[in-house]
Amino acid sequence: MVARGRVVTDSLGKTRRLGKRLERGGEGEIFALLDRSDVIVKWYYPEVLKKRGETLHRKVEAMRGLRDSHMTRDVCWPLIRVFDEHHRWIGFAMYRARGVKMGFLAHALLYQRYFPGLDRRQIVGYLIRFVEIVQQLHEAGVCIGDYNLNNIFCMPGSDQVTLIDCDSYQLRVDGTFYPCPVGSPDMTPKEHQGVAFRHTLRNSRSEAFSLAIVLFKCLMLGRHPYDIVGGDDPVRNLRRGHFAYGRGQRDVPQGVWYELWGELPETIRDMFVTTFTEGASAPSRRATLAQWHAALSDYRDAMTAGECAMTLTMPNRPQRAKVLHAR
Numbered sequence: 001m002v003a004r005g006r007v008v009t010d011s012l013g014k015t016r017r018l019g020k021r022l023e024r025g026g027e028g029e030i031f032a033l034l035d036r037s038d039v040i041v042k043w044y045y046p047e048v049l050k051k052r053g054e055t056l057h058r059k060v061e062a063m064r065g066l067r068d069s070h071m072t073r074d075v076c077w078p079l080i081r082v083f084d085e086h087h088r089w090i091g092f093a094m095y096r097a098r099g100v101k102m103g104f105l106a107h108a109l110l111y112q113r114y115f116p117g118l119d120r121r122q123i124v125g126y127l128i129r130f131v132e133i134v135q136q137l138h139e140a141g142v143c144i145g146d147y148n149l150n151n152i153f154c155m156p157g158s159d160q161v162t163l164i165d166c167d168s169y170q171l172r173v174d175g176t177f178y179p180c181p182v183g184s185p186d187m188t189p190k191e192h193q194g195v196a197f198r199h200t201l202r203n204s205r206s207e208a209f210s211l212a213i214v215l216f217k218c219l220m221l222g223r224h225p226y227d228i229v230g231g232d233d234p235v236r237n238l239r240r241g242h243f244a245y246g247r248g249q250r251d252v253p254q255g256v257w258y259e260l261w262g263e264l265p266e267t268i269r270d271m272f273v274t275t276f277t278e279g280a281s282a283p284s285r286r287a288t289l290a291q292w293h294a295a296l297s298d299y300r301d302a303m304t305a306g307e308c309a310m311t312l313t314m315p316n317r318p319q320r321a322k323v324l325h326a327r
């Protein structure tokens with residue numbers, strides 16, 4: 001592979017050698033630094049730089065100005081500007097996240113491979129950390145916007161959570177608004193559906209809705225809260241607030257999925273039901289991050305005290321999981 005240079009300079013004009021390419025994302029490539037295995041460089045694709053380079057550069061600079069110790073540690077925040085051999089800005093350096101994508105934890109088949117011995121208490125531990133990190137971001141006026149389980153890294157065997165892909169976050173710095181230009185409809189609340197993401201103004205209520213979907217997917221090992229009712233697709237169910245679980249609803253998935261649901265504390269089930277039914281079209285009805293944090297902490301305490309089951313009664317039965325998924 002012929003790399004584009006492979007040598008970059010940092011903000012201080014210091015030359016840095018890139019190691020191998022680690023990933024290709026939607027907007028750029030991720031390289032290791034040759035002499036710092038804990039630091040990686042995001043190098044935007046030439047066509048992205050051509051089209052939106054200036055906007056991106058301004059946003060990343062605004063982000064760098066906002067960083068604090070939390071952001072550096074829990075979020076892979078842009079830390080250092082990076083230029084190519086012609087001194088053109090091409091991206092930034094950040095810390096490398098350790099751990100495994102949350103997408104592999106919220107997965108009925110994969111979690112055992114990537115998180116050996118995983119139990120409910122550990123899942124809840126990750127979720128509490130996740131909520132705390134999002135709360136810190138909100139306090140700094142930053143919204144995640146594009147919620148995606150693959151951008152949340154969890155360290156097996158600890159509670160450590162680290163967020164990546166933060167150059168898409170929504171923020172406001174010194175009166176300038178930087179939108180989150182991306183998203184996926186099945187993680188986006190109704191009020192922001194059908195509007196271009198770059199024109200969407202996320203707020204604490206819309207964030208709370210998307211965050212609740214992340215929580216649900218983890219506690220339910222990959223099920224989407226809106227993925228079954230009447231055979232409709234999740235986005236359609238989401239827009240209608242058709243949530244199949246809880247309070248006298250029909251079309252509830254039977255078997256192991258319902259058992260998983262039934263083992264959650266009533267408070268948490270109620271918060272999901274309210275958020276995903278009335279809350280689908282009434283943002284003020286959604287459980288807040290503070291409420292999630294309190295409920296999850298109580299849940300973890302109850303498990304620690306032996307008042308709630310910690311083991312996952314879960315699908316060692318892949319064929320069954322598949323059948324239910326296909327309904």
Ligand SMILES: Nc1ncnc2c1ncn2[C@@H]1O[C@H](COP(=O)(O)OP(=O)(O)O)[C@@H](O)[C@H]1O
Nearest residue numbers: 023024025026027028030076095096097164165
């Ligand atoms: N800070 C990081 N630590 C570890 N892996 C990362 C980090 N940033 C990106 N990656 C990896 O590179 C992939 C693409 O990066 P991302 O920033 O999501 O690109 P894009 O937004 O262009 O799609 C991610 O899915 C992840 O696997």
Ligand SMILES: [Mg+2]
Nearest residue numbers: 027165167168
């Ligand atoms: Mg991105």
